[in-house]
Amino acid sequence: MTKNYVHHLCIQTNTYLESVEFYTKALSFEIVEESPNFHGREFNTWLKLGAFYIELQTGKQDEKLAVANSNSEGLVxxxxxxxxxxxxxxxxxxxxxxxxxxxxxxxxxxxxxxxxxxxxxxxxxxxxxxxxxx
Missing domain, CATH: 3.10.180.10 (2,3-Dihydroxybiphenyl 1,2-Dioxygenase, domain 1)
Known part of the structure:
Protein backbone atom coordinates (compact mmCIF):
# COMPACT_ATOMS: atom_id res chain seq x y z
CA MET A 1 0.00 0.00 0.00
CA THR A 2 1.26 3.48 -0.77
CA LYS A 3 1.72 6.09 1.93
CA ASN A 4 -0.67 9.03 1.86
CA TYR A 5 -0.62 12.30 3.77
CA VAL A 6 -2.03 15.80 3.51
CA HIS A 7 0.39 17.88 1.42
CA HIS A 8 -1.25 21.32 1.37
CA LEU A 9 -4.33 23.49 1.47
CA CYS A 10 -4.81 26.30 -1.02
CA ILE A 11 -6.09 29.55 0.45
CA GLN A 12 -7.05 32.55 -1.68
CA THR A 13 -6.90 36.07 -0.30
CA ASN A 14 -7.73 39.68 -1.11
CA THR A 15 -5.43 40.68 1.78
CA TYR A 16 -2.16 39.11 0.68
CA LEU A 17 0.31 41.07 2.84
CA GLU A 18 -1.82 40.73 5.98
CA SER A 19 -2.30 37.00 5.34
CA VAL A 20 1.42 36.36 4.81
CA GLU A 21 2.21 38.24 8.02
CA PHE A 22 -0.43 36.26 9.93
CA TYR A 23 0.76 32.83 8.79
CA THR A 24 4.45 33.63 9.30
CA LYS A 25 4.31 35.64 12.53
CA ALA A 26 1.24 34.24 14.28
CA LEU A 27 1.44 30.60 13.18
CA SER A 28 5.20 30.25 12.48
CA PHE A 29 4.93 29.12 8.85
CA GLU A 30 7.99 29.88 6.74
CA ILE A 31 7.90 31.21 3.19
CA VAL A 32 9.31 28.54 0.91
CA GLU A 33 8.61 30.20 -2.44
CA GLU A 34 6.96 33.45 -3.44
CA SER A 35 6.00 33.81 -7.09
CA PRO A 36 4.81 37.24 -8.24
CA ASN A 37 2.77 37.48 -11.46
CA PHE A 38 1.85 33.81 -11.33
CA HIS A 39 -0.59 32.83 -14.12
CA GLY A 40 -2.62 36.02 -13.89
CA ARG A 41 -2.37 36.29 -10.10
CA GLU A 42 -0.44 38.97 -8.25
CA PHE A 43 1.12 36.29 -6.00
CA ASN A 44 1.24 32.55 -5.47
CA THR A 45 3.21 31.69 -2.35
CA TRP A 46 4.12 28.44 -0.64
CA LEU A 47 4.23 28.47 3.17
CA LYS A 48 5.52 25.53 5.23
CA LEU A 49 5.00 24.33 8.80
CA GLY A 50 6.72 21.01 9.44
CA ALA A 51 5.70 18.79 6.53
CA PHE A 52 2.48 20.73 5.89
CA TYR A 53 2.12 23.45 3.25
CA ILE A 54 -0.29 26.24 2.49
CA GLU A 55 -0.48 27.55 -1.07
CA LEU A 56 -1.51 31.18 -0.54
CA GLN A 57 -2.66 33.00 -3.64
CA THR A 58 -4.38 36.16 -4.69
CA GLY A 59 -7.32 36.12 -7.05
CA LYS A 60 -6.71 36.48 -10.75
CA GLN A 61 -6.08 39.96 -12.12
CA ASP A 62 -9.02 42.33 -11.50
CA GLU A 63 -10.89 39.60 -9.57
CA LYS A 64 -12.37 40.40 -6.14
CA LEU A 65 -12.73 37.17 -4.18
CA ALA A 66 -15.98 36.55 -2.27
CA VAL A 67 -15.79 36.70 1.52
CA ALA A 68 -15.39 33.35 3.33
CA ASN A 69 -18.51 32.06 5.06
CA SER A 70 -18.43 29.42 7.81
CA ASN A 71 -22.04 28.46 7.00
CA SER A 72 -21.25 27.17 3.51
CA GLU A 73 -20.21 23.75 2.30
CA GLY A 74 -16.54 22.85 2.07
CA LEU A 75 -13.62 23.56 4.36
CA VAL A 76 -14.83 25.24 7.57
Whole structure:
Protein backbone atom coordinates (compact mmCIF):
# COMPACT_ATOMS: atom_id res chain seq x y z
CA MET A 1 0.00 0.00 0.00
CA THR A 2 1.26 3.48 -0.77
CA LYS A 3 1.72 6.09 1.93
CA ASN A 4 -0.67 9.03 1.86
CA TYR A 5 -0.62 12.30 3.77
CA VAL A 6 -2.03 15.80 3.51
CA HIS A 7 0.39 17.88 1.42
CA HIS A 8 -1.25 21.32 1.37
CA LEU A 9 -4.33 23.49 1.47
CA CYS A 10 -4.81 26.30 -1.02
CA ILE A 11 -6.09 29.55 0.45
CA GLN A 12 -7.05 32.55 -1.68
CA THR A 13 -6.90 36.07 -0.30
CA ASN A 14 -7.73 39.68 -1.11
CA THR A 15 -5.43 40.68 1.78
CA TYR A 16 -2.16 39.11 0.68
CA LEU A 17 0.31 41.07 2.84
CA GLU A 18 -1.82 40.73 5.98
CA SER A 19 -2.30 37.00 5.34
CA VAL A 20 1.42 36.36 4.81
CA GLU A 21 2.21 38.24 8.02
CA PHE A 22 -0.43 36.26 9.93
CA TYR A 23 0.76 32.83 8.79
CA THR A 24 4.45 33.63 9.30
CA LYS A 25 4.31 35.64 12.53
CA ALA A 26 1.24 34.24 14.28
CA LEU A 27 1.44 30.60 13.18
CA SER A 28 5.20 30.25 12.48
CA PHE A 29 4.93 29.12 8.85
CA GLU A 30 7.99 29.88 6.74
CA ILE A 31 7.90 31.21 3.19
CA VAL A 32 9.31 28.54 0.91
CA GLU A 33 8.61 30.20 -2.44
CA GLU A 34 6.96 33.45 -3.44
CA SER A 35 6.00 33.81 -7.09
CA PRO A 36 4.81 37.24 -8.24
CA ASN A 37 2.77 37.48 -11.46
CA PHE A 38 1.85 33.81 -11.33
CA HIS A 39 -0.59 32.83 -14.12
CA GLY A 40 -2.62 36.02 -13.89
CA ARG A 41 -2.37 36.29 -10.10
CA GLU A 42 -0.44 38.97 -8.25
CA PHE A 43 1.12 36.29 -6.00
CA ASN A 44 1.24 32.55 -5.47
CA THR A 45 3.21 31.69 -2.35
CA TRP A 46 4.12 28.44 -0.64
CA LEU A 47 4.23 28.47 3.17
CA LYS A 48 5.52 25.53 5.23
CA LEU A 49 5.00 24.33 8.80
CA GLY A 50 6.72 21.01 9.44
CA ALA A 51 5.70 18.79 6.53
CA PHE A 52 2.48 20.73 5.89
CA TYR A 53 2.12 23.45 3.25
CA ILE A 54 -0.29 26.24 2.49
CA GLU A 55 -0.48 27.55 -1.07
CA LEU A 56 -1.51 31.18 -0.54
CA GLN A 57 -2.66 33.00 -3.64
CA THR A 58 -4.38 36.16 -4.69
CA GLY A 59 -7.32 36.12 -7.05
CA LYS A 60 -6.71 36.48 -10.75
CA GLN A 61 -6.08 39.96 -12.12
CA ASP A 62 -9.02 42.33 -11.50
CA GLU A 63 -10.89 39.60 -9.57
CA LYS A 64 -12.37 40.40 -6.14
CA LEU A 65 -12.73 37.17 -4.18
CA ALA A 66 -15.98 36.55 -2.27
CA VAL A 67 -15.79 36.70 1.52
CA ALA A 68 -15.39 33.35 3.33
CA ASN A 69 -18.51 32.06 5.06
CA SER A 70 -18.43 29.42 7.81
CA ASN A 71 -22.04 28.46 7.00
CA SER A 72 -21.25 27.17 3.51
CA GLU A 73 -20.21 23.75 2.30
CA GLY A 74 -16.54 22.85 2.07
CA LEU A 75 -13.62 23.56 4.36
CA VAL A 76 -14.83 25.24 7.57
CA UNK A 77 -11.51 25.33 9.45
CA UNK A 78 -8.21 23.55 9.73
CA UNK A 79 -6.49 22.56 12.95
CA UNK A 80 -2.92 22.82 14.22
CA UNK A 81 -1.72 20.97 17.30
CA UNK A 82 0.29 23.13 19.70
CA UNK A 83 2.45 21.88 22.54
CA UNK A 84 1.34 24.50 25.07
CA UNK A 85 -2.04 26.01 24.18
CA UNK A 86 -2.13 28.60 26.99
CA UNK A 87 1.36 29.86 26.14
CA UNK A 88 0.47 30.06 22.45
CA UNK A 89 -2.70 32.04 23.20
CA UNK A 90 -0.72 34.51 25.32
CA UNK A 91 1.84 34.93 22.51
CA UNK A 92 -0.89 35.58 19.95
CA UNK A 93 -2.61 38.07 22.26
CA UNK A 94 0.68 39.98 22.53
CA UNK A 95 0.77 40.12 18.72
CA UNK A 96 -2.74 41.67 18.89
CA UNK A 97 -4.57 38.84 17.11
CA UNK A 98 -8.20 38.27 18.04
CA UNK A 99 -9.78 34.96 18.87
CA UNK A 100 -13.24 33.59 18.16
CA UNK A 101 -14.85 33.28 21.57
CA UNK A 102 -17.16 30.49 22.68
CA UNK A 103 -19.37 31.34 25.64
CA UNK A 104 -17.04 34.28 26.32
CA UNK A 105 -13.95 32.04 26.56
CA UNK A 106 -10.84 31.96 24.36
CA UNK A 107 -9.85 28.42 25.37
CA UNK A 108 -12.58 25.86 25.88
CA UNK A 109 -12.91 22.12 26.43
CA UNK A 110 -14.25 19.86 23.71
CA UNK A 111 -14.52 16.19 24.67
CA UNK A 112 -10.94 15.03 25.37
CA UNK A 113 -8.99 18.26 25.03
CA UNK A 114 -8.85 22.02 24.87
CA UNK A 115 -8.90 24.29 21.85
CA UNK A 116 -9.28 27.83 20.63
CA UNK A 117 -9.99 29.37 17.23
CA UNK A 118 -8.47 32.35 15.50
CA UNK A 119 -9.45 33.98 12.21
CA UNK A 120 -6.86 34.78 9.54
CA UNK A 121 -7.09 38.12 7.67
CA UNK A 122 -8.69 36.47 4.63
CA UNK A 123 -11.28 34.71 6.79
CA UNK A 124 -9.83 31.21 7.21
CA UNK A 125 -10.54 29.84 10.67
CA UNK A 126 -7.63 28.05 12.33
CA UNK A 127 -8.23 25.85 15.34
CA UNK A 128 -5.36 25.44 17.79
CA UNK A 129 -5.69 22.25 19.81
CA UNK A 130 -3.87 20.87 22.86
CA UNK A 131 -4.38 17.17 22.17
CA UNK A 132 -3.02 15.20 19.21
CA UNK A 133 -5.66 12.49 19.29
CA UNK A 134 -9.30 12.94 18.35
Missing amino acids: HFCLWVENLQQEVERLKELKYCFILKNGEVIYRVENGYLCKIKAPEGTIIELRSNKEI
